[in-house]
Amino acid sequence: MSVNRERFGAADEARKGFDPADWAVVAFLVRDIPPRISWVHIVQVYRLLVRHVPESGNYPHSEVRVWRKVEERLALITSRLNDDFPVDDPDRNEELGRPDALLDPDFHMRWRKHIALACKLTLTPRTVDGNGEGTLR
């Protein structure tokens, strides 16, 4: 999941390059991301970590990455290939697994709901009036 981390920049930077009239910004706390989750009805263990992944023009960009334990090893769940990660990315050489193979719908849907409930509205979509003053709507 792609996010911006407050530690590295202001909330408004999350919509830089986009029309603020079209985009709100919501936020959740890092502690809302459990470091290790096991869904008890299926014996699965997932690990979640936040990685700071600066992008050109968006230094605060970060990613919440998910691993799943498979036969005592953790595989990073992603559709990307190892070479798609920057050379200095700490997870570039991780064992990878595709979401359709490793991401159980139970986990995926519950996790998304969990984060949706944790999110708080930080910035509303904004219009700019004739004087260039920012107003809220």
Place this chain on the structure above:
Amino acid sequence: MAAVFSRLRQLQDGWDSYGAPAPSEKAIANAFTLVTEAINHGLAVDRAEPSAMGGVGITFSEGMREVVVEFYNADTAHALFSDDAADDARTAAVPTDGAGYKWIIDEVQKHLDGN
């Protein structure tokens, strides 16, 4: 809703910039069938959107209650029933056949009605 499904068909692999597969024609067709059946049963569909898992998600809601049904590219489907007021959520596999559609529509109706 037809315009939304038209846009879903135009998505390419990597549409989310993280390599997510584009929704397959099967997933789109399954989702469209549910939407059609739901409308025929008087259920309002909130939104249809691509899933990063590869597929299409359909959302129904009423107040704090919500049902999301995701149709995946492999011709499977899963539903999340949630009630934010009760801090409750459950999931279920959804068969992608006629009986499955009838079952999920009944379940969506019951959940949104609070039963």
